[in-house]
Structure formats: C-alpha cells, structure tokens
Amino acid sequence: METRPLGDTGQDSTVVTFGTIALNWLEQEGADQLVEHVLDYGVNHFDVAPTYGDAELKLGPKLRQHREEIFLGCKTQQRDYEGAWGMLERSLDRLGVDSIDLYQVHGLEYDDELDEITGDDGALRAFREARAEGLIDHIGLTSHSEPALVLDAIDRIDDLDSLMFPLNPVVAAKDDGDHDYEAVLDRAHAADIGTLGIKAFAAGSWPDTDDLPEADRPFANWYRPVTAPDEIRRRFDFAASQGLTSVVSVGDPKLVTMILEAAADYEEMDEAAQRSLIERVRHDDSPVPEQLHH
Amino acid sequence: MAVPSTVTTALADRPVEGRRCLEAGAGVGNATAGLLDAGAERVYAVTNDRAHARTTRERVADDDTRSDRLAVLESDLRTLALSDDSIELITAHGLCNVLDPAALSAVAATFRRVAAPGCHLVIDDYAPLPATASVRELFAVENAAAELATGGPALTFYPPDAIRRCFVGGGWSFDRERTLLDPVPWTADHLSAHAAAARDHAAGCPGDLGDRLATRADRLATAIGSESAGRMYSLAFRLSA
Numbered sequence: 300m301e302t303r304p305l306g307d308t309g310q311d312s313t314v315v316t317f318g319t320i321a322l323n324w325l326e327q328e329g330a331d332q333l334v335e336h337v338l339d340y341g342v343n344h345f346d347v348a349p350t351y352g353d354a355e356l357k358l359g360p361k362l363r364q365h366r367e368e369i370f371l372g373c374k375t376q377q378r379d380y381e382g383a384w385g386m387l388e389r390s391l392d393r394l395g396v397d398s399i400d401l402y403q404v405h406g407l408e409y410d411d412e413l414d415e416i417t418g419d420d421g422a423l424r425a426f427r428e429a430r431a432e433g434l435i436d437h438i439g440l441t442s443h444s445e446p447a448l449v450l451d452a453i454d455r456i457d458d459l460d461s462l463m464f465p466l467n468p469v470v471a472a473k474d475d476g477d478h479d480y481e482a483v484l485d486r487a488h489a490a491d492i493g494t495l496g497i498k499a500f501a502a503g504s505w506p507d508t509d510d511l512p513e514a515d516r517p518f519a520n521w522y523r524p525v526t527a528p529d530e531i532r533r534r535f536d537f538a539a540s541q542g543l544t545s546v547v548s549v550g551d552p553k554l555v556t557m558i559l560e561a562a563a564d565y566e567e568m569d570e571a572a573q574r575s576l577i578e579r580v581r582h583d584d585s586p587v588p589e590q591l592h593h
Numbered sequence: 594m595a596v597p598s599t600v601t602t603a604l605a606d607r608p609v610e611g612r613r614c615l616e617a618g619a620g621v622g623n624a625t626a627g628l629l630d631a632g633a634e635r636v637y638a639v640t641n642d643r644a645h646a647r648t649t650r651e652r653v654a655d656d657d658t659r660s661d662r663l664a665v666l667e668s669d670l671r672t673l674a675l676s677d678d679s680i681e682l683i684t685a686h687g688l689c690n691v692l693d694p695a696a697l698s699a700v701a702a703t704f705r706r707v708a709a710p711g712c713h714l715v716i717d718d719y720a721p722l723p724a725t726a727s728v729r730e731l732f733a734v735e736n737a738a739a740e741l742a743t744g745g746p747a748l749t750f751y752p753p754d755a756i757r758r759c760f761v762g763g764g765w766s767f768d769r770e771r772t773l774l775d776p777v778p779w780t781a782d783h784l785s786a787h788a789a790a791a792r793d794h795a796a797g798c799p800g801d802l803g804d805r806l807a808t809r810a811d812r813l814a815t816a817i818g819s820e821s822a823g824r825m826y827s828l829a830f831r832l833s834a
Contacts, residue, residue: 472595472598473595474595474596475595569775570602571772571773571774571775571824572775572776574598574599574602574773574774575774575775575776575777575778575821576778577598578597578598578599578774578778579778579780579819579821581595581597592620592686592687592690592719592783593597593599593687593773593774593777593778593825
C-alpha cells in the first residue's frame with residue numbers, strides 16, 4: 300500500500316489510517332481478527348481515542364503483539380494540564396503500551412479552547428512534558444470546526460506535527476470560509492505538517508431521530524456514509540488525491556474492508572473526475588432544482 | 594451559492610479582470626457570478642427566459658460590488674441589441690446544447706459582431722453521450738416531443754471539433770480545450786428538470802402522443818434516478834487584436 304510522509308515526523312504513513320473506533324462494535328475475538336485483517340493490507344497508521352467506547356481496550360492485545368508495525372495516534376478532549384496528563388496515563392494504561400506515537404488535541408471547536416490549551420496551565424504543557432519523558436513522540440490536533448480556527452492553531456502551536464480535519468466532495472463544493480479546508484491543507488503543506496482526512500465517506504446527516512431512531516440506523520457512524528463499493532472507491536480516490544497524508548477509515552466495521560480495498564488499489568483521480576464528484580453533490584444539495592446543466 | 598468548479602475551471606486561464614463580458618444564455622447565473630467574482634468590469638447576462646433573468650439578478654442582488662457591474666438583458670441572442678465590437682470576453686456555458694445548428698450559426702454571427710478586437714470566447718458544453726448512457730433515452734424523448742411541438746430539437750450535443758470548426762470558420766483563433774467534467778453527473782434534479790421540459794413540449798404535441806411521451810419521460814427519469822456519463826468540455830478562442 301502506498302505510504303506518504305507524515306509531515307516532518309519521519310513517519311511514512313499508509314494512505315489509509317485505520318480508525319479503530321470500528322473495534323468498539325465488535326467482541327474481542329472479532330476485534331482481534333479485524334486488526335489482523337487491517338495489518339494484512341499493510342496499514343501502518345492506527346487512530347484511537349478514549350471516547351471511542353471500548354476501542355482502546357479492544358485494540359490493546361493486538362497492538363501489543365504488533366507494536367513495532369503500528370504507528371499509533373491517540374487523542375484527548377481535555378484542555379487543561381492536569382486533565383491531559385490524566386487522560387494520557389489512562390489511555391496508556393487501557394492500551395497497555397509504554398508510549399503513543401502521536402498524541403492529539405481532540406476536537407478543537409472554540410477560540411477560548413485554543414487559548415486554554417496553549418496557556419500556562421494548558422494541555423500542551425502536559426503534551427510537551429510527556430514528549431520529554433518519552434511517553435509520546437509527536438503532537439497533533441483534530442478539528443471539525445472552522446478552518447480559520449485551525450489556521451490560528453497552526454500559527455500558535457509551533458511544534459504541531461499533524462492535523463486531522465474533514466475533507467470530501469461535499470466540503471470541497473462549498474466556497475465559503477466555514478468550509479475552506481483547502482486553505483488548511485495548503486498551510487499544513489507549507490509548514491510540513493502531516494494531514495489526516497476524516498469524513499471522506501460522508502453522504503450526509505442521519506435523518507432526524509423522530510424519523511429514524513438511533514437504534515434503527517444501519518451503520519454505526521456519526522453520519523450517513525456512502526456504502527456502495529464504487530462510491531467508496533471514488534470517495535477514497537478523491538480524498539487521497541487532495542494531497543492528504545492519509546485518509547481515516549469509517550467507524551462501522553462493515554465498511555472497513557471496502558475502504559482497505561480502495562486504498563490498496565488507489566489511483567490518483569484526475570481533476571475532471573474530481574470536479575464531476577463535486578458537481579454531483581453540489582447539485583444534490585442545490586436550492587435551484589430547475590437547472591438543466593452544470 | 595458557490596460558483597461551480599466547471600465555471601471557475603473554464604475561466605481560470607482567461608483574462609476576465611477589467612473586461613466587458615457577455616454571458617450568453619445566463620441560465621441560473623453560474624457563469625455570470627463566476628465572471629463577476631473574477632473581476633469583470635461589466636457583465637451583460639443575456640437570456641430569453643424571464644425566470645432565468647430573475648434568478649440571475651437575485652443571485653447577486655445582495656452584493657452591491659457585484660450587482661453594480663451586472664446588466665441582465667432579456668433578449669434572443671440572434672437579435673441582441675449590443676453594439677458592434679463592444680465586448681472583450683464572451684462566455685457560453687452550457688448554451689450550445691440548447692441551440693439547433695441553425696440557431697448556433699446565428700448566435701455565432703452575433704458573437705462575431707459584438708466581439709471587439711482581441712476578444713476572448715469560452716464555450717463550455719457537453720460532448721455527445723456514449724451509446725451506453727441511459728440518459729440518452731430521456732433526452733431522445735425530450736427531443737421527440739420538442740420536434741413534434743416546435744419543429745426543432747430541444748437538445749443537440751455537439752462534438753468539440755464541430756464547435757471548433759464552426760468558430761474558427763467564423764474568424765476566431767482556437768486557443769485551447771480542457772475537460773471540465775468526466776464523467777458528467779446527471780443527478781436526479783437534472784433528470785427531473787429534463788422530464789419536466791419533455792412534459793412541456795409534449796403538451797404541444799398532437800393527439801395522445803404528447804401524453805405518451807410525457808409519461809415515458811417521467812418513467813425514464815424515475816427509473817434512471819441518476820447517472821454519471823459523458824464529458825463536458827471547455828473550448829477557448831480569441832480574435833486577433
């Protein structure tokens with residue numbers, strides 16, 4: 300499987316990252332099998348978080364068995380020094396490993412959070428101490444929030460090694476500042492920061508729970524995913540063609556194999572095909588239904 | 594509403610800034626918005642469809658920096674009342690497929706007349722669909738209804754070479770061709786709009802033929818749902834200065 304440099308970390312990550320939240324929906328035996336399956340495809344970058352149910356615990360046994368083959372990313376939603384230290388120690392304990400390769404500020408959403416994280420008593424001080432002690436190797440940040448906030452974070456965190464953010468044709472079709480993740484990608488490249496794409500396979504939101512109760516959703520994703528093999532392949536090729544280091548797989552284990560297949564067969568998507576995908580979703584979302592052309 | 598990437602891609606290598614532009618066949622204002630965003634000094638957006646004229650006006654109405662530079666003209670392009678040699682850049686984004694050969698020839702003559710020396714011309718349109726495309730049948734029904742009702746087709750997909758020869762023969766120099774979409778995403782909204790157009794034409798057909806064509810168009814649009822097929826191209830030309 301193709302690998303790409305994760306910024307200037309020295310890590311070459313496979314073009315797909317295994318989102319281990321998928322393990323949360325499986326019993327331990329099935330989780331072990333899925334990890335072996337993912338490794339059989341040559342995937343070397345895994346991502347986990349303490350908020351993904353039991354994913355840390357279920358990843359643990361196979362992670363320990365294959366520790367040298369796996370570049371492990373983990374995260375914390377704690378914003379203060381004590382909280383971040385506590386959550387890091389908890390994750391190390393639940394995963395059963397001595398160190399985490401990439402530790403990420405998880406889900407940055409607001410300006411005041413960035414102030415707190417970068418402050419004297421903020422999470423980043425804990426991250427840096429942990430790095431000095433060898434408990435983590437690299438520092439990253441994840442966000443679904445406004446691109447401007449992520450750009451601000453790049454400016455304010457000078458030892459940032461990776462960014463994780465949404466990138467798909469729906470996002471690319473919107474040209475307002477709230478969806479300008481291309482600017483984030485450009486800045487990350489300029490600063491030699493690794494980039495991890497999420498929501499590459501999002502088709503849209505789930506219907507309101509009055510119409511479709513959460514228990515009746517057919518997939519264990521935050522969002523309604525694309526599910527047809529050809530569409531998953533197109534979405535993967537689109538995301539990987541934007542220049543991301545790696546595309547993170549979806550949360551539902553039923554879709555993981557199709558994504559691995561797409562990643563194994565990845566071919567760069569030419570620009571006309573990328574525009575085709577963007578136009579398709581843009582028209583699906585269009586308030587002007589009477590138009591006859593593109 | 595975002596300017597579609599088809600428009601931005603077609604205009605990306607054209608000198609729009611500071612130019613007097615004609616958008617021929619304004620549609621819902623996509624190319625008009627693209628020209629204004631790219632810094633056109635003035636855009637004459639021409640359409641013979643009152644609803645499209647309104648949509649194009651409304652699209653930029655909340656932005657003085659754009660609306661001040663826009664004039665929407667409700668006019669037939671063949672008899673357009675713009676001065677000779679007055680336009681510095683012409684765009685026809687998705688126009689030619691709704692022109693039959695005679696209309697295309699007449700519109701080409703208008704372009705040549707209003708074009709100032711050094712004028713640029715951008716023509717974006719669809720290549721003929723591959724034989725395997727299901728949407729061909731829907732477009733065939735739309736054309737059949739239009740032929741019976743009006744004596745001409747609703748849609749003509751010209752090969753890029755045919756458009757190129759038409760305009761080079763009219764005095765333009767060919768500049769470049771690029772692919773805007775491959776494949777073209779014919780969404781449920783597009784198919785529904787084409788079925789509606791077929792129904793409109795069918796209403797003017799004699800006897801019960803119209804009803805049958807209208808029903809066929811609706812069934813096809815529903816059965817196909819959506820399809821990605823064919824290619825959209827962009828051709829650029831210019832006049833010598």
